[in-house]
Amino acid sequence: MEWVSAENVIAVLTALLGVATSAGVLWYERRVPRRKRIGYRVQMDTPIGSEVSQGRANVRLGLFDETPDMADATLVLLRVENDGSQSIGYEDYTGRGELNGLTVEFTGRTVRGIAVTHSSDADHLADHFTPAAGLRHDGSFIRLPRVPLNRNEHFKLLVLLTGSHVGGPIRITGGIRDGVVARNKAARPDEKPPLFGPASRIITVALTTCVVTLAGIIVVRDDSPPPMDCAKGTLTITGSTAFRPVVEELKEKYEEECEGATIRLDIHGSNAGVRKLDREGAGASRSPSMIALSDGPRPAALTSLHGKEVAISLFSMVVNDSVPVKNLSLDQIRKIYRGEIVNWNQLAADGPDLDIRLVSRDANSGTREVFQRRVLDANEPAASSRDCTTKDYADAPVLRCELDGTDQVLAEVARLDGAIGYTELRGGTVPDGAHRTSIDGAFPSVDTLGTSSYPYREIEYAYTYGSPPADSLVAGFLNYLDNYGEEIMRTNGHLPCATPKGTRLCGAGWALPG
Known part of the structure; x- marks a missing residue:
């Protein structure tokens, strides 16, 4: 039968495995209760006192020469994270007192100072780590306030301690309604927790194997035609530095997909770009193979330049x-x-x-x-x-x-x-x-x-000298920019005019509010 081929068989197996995985996830969601969980891990526990042993030698650091009571100082980095399936709110903590959330205990050591950091995605946590909110320490204990944590959010405690050596017991206790507080495995600083469990990894490996095998078969006998926008020749792109990251990425993709095309970048600013295009065009017998990108419209005197709205x-x-x-x-x-x-x-x-x-x-x-x-x-x-x-x-x-x-x-x-x-x-x-x-x-x-x-x-324009031929590299690249550049433009802070929203804003002349 015609459909019985290696890629079709692998595609069917991949689809069946995907359906089975989806069914398993649905069963899990219905049968397994969702839990709230705060995990913690010690990412660093190191001596920083006056003497630090390295192998058989003692290296004198001199950090606390004038404070002998800090000779046995240690520095601990503790990561506290919401690694459960639900967000944790202020009211989910069950500790005594209106402010008390969790308690950190450093057995045998005395807390001398605390610094709290959090990820840039969790700026809202900053206001919770103040004495007024409930953050305090006493002896070997740190009292943490009731800090709301969305899924996968975390904060870190950098703690200065004295009184014992590295490796003493460190424990966080506290109550979470319908949840737990548990210690995770130790990790390097800034190491992210694993996203998937063992079962998920096995399924992922199986799916990846099928997909990679299928992709390998397709690539080996790839006979797909190049994009319709491909053209041969050499194109120079000049003008806006604001748009340079976009054209750098598109240049690589276009040259890779369109055999025989070479794109040169000559980026020195919008004004320099449109004036260079005008000079090149005025001295040539036909429209030069050049595009000038400009932040905003060209100078009114350069009437030979034809503009295309590319992005905002x-x-x-x-x-x-x-x-x-x-x-x-x-x-x-x-x-x-x-x-x-x-x-x-x-x-x-x-x-x-x-x-x-x-x-x-x-x-x-x-x-x-x-x-x-x-x-x-x-x-x-x-x-x-x-x-x-x-x-x-x-x-x-x-x-x-x-x-x-x-x-x-x-x-x-x-x-x-x-x-x-x-x-x-x-x-x-x-x-x-x-x-x-x-x-x-x-x-x-x-x-x-x-x-x-x-x-x-401002609107970003792509200018050409006159109207380029439809089969030229200039026209091909501009079409390619519309058809394949949307994600690249968005990533670099531009709204493509070729999108529905962009078409409305660019085509309407895009008057500024007010």
Whole structure:
């Protein structure tokens, strides 16, 4: 029979195994009661006193030379996690007292200090680890408050102890309604707990074996045609640095799938890109094999450039961590860039006494043009510093420097106390030492485009010189961008215009709220 082939047999076996697995999961959900569970594990227990033994030698660290009662100091890292099947709320703790949740006991040791950390996905936990909320320690005990934990959330306790050596008993006790508090196996720092049990792993291995075998058969005799958007030749992509991560990924995919296509990237900013395309096109007998990406529309004088709306791009303000500002109003930003606010303590009575340093992009930057158009509603002041640290002339109203790339701006803002700058969203990546701020209380988010009042955003255009031939590499790559670039664009902070939501916002001219 024609259907009896190796790949079909494996596909049927995979389907049957999948059905059996689904039935087993349904049975488990109906028969096995869901439990609440808090697990804990010791991720580190190490000596940090005056003398630490290493093999046969004693290495004198000198950490507590002036405090001899700390000679036997140890440092313990304890991870507490909700590894059950349900979230745990405040009312699920059954300990005595309104605040008491769990108790940590370090037998034979005395607690000298505690630091609490939590994952970035669990910022809401911070307010629970205060003396007012019930966090305290006495002797060998730490009293933990009633901390609500969603599934898979965790926090860590870094505890300084004295009075005994490494390896003493450590135990967490407490009551959970319809649940348990139990110790998990020891793990390395920041090691994630296993996602699957033994049965799940066996099923996963079986399914993976079937799928990999089937995929291997298909790949070996792969005769599928290349994408319809493939074309041969060499294409140059220039322009926006905000869109560079997107085109870098798409370049690799396109060249891999489309034999005979070569894509070169020449990314130096939106303005530089559209002007280069205009020069190349004016001096050629036909439309050059070039695409210029631009944050916002081209200059009005470049009438030979034809634009295609590709995505809506998001940008954000970034501030050095020395400044605890999480939100800035449009009015405050404009006053800062006009030189009316020159010190962070002018924004709030408890603000840090730090001069404001403006770290900006150069004149070729589309990110800068969008900032001027959508946020400042004016041009930025002239550059007054070459090193971003000191003014080149004393009577400049504000210290402002210019850099020629996003990575340089982010690095400089993270390095300089009091610095502020701007950048494309890029999936939310900001280096250590800096953080993003909201504008008038609104954060940049692809999910809220269309309803949010967030102002720092713009349509991303792909420009060609005239209309490229339908069978050209230029046209093929632009179609490929629409058909295969959605996930890549979203990941890097852009809403594709080719999606239903993007079509509505881009096609309507996308007027900003207000």
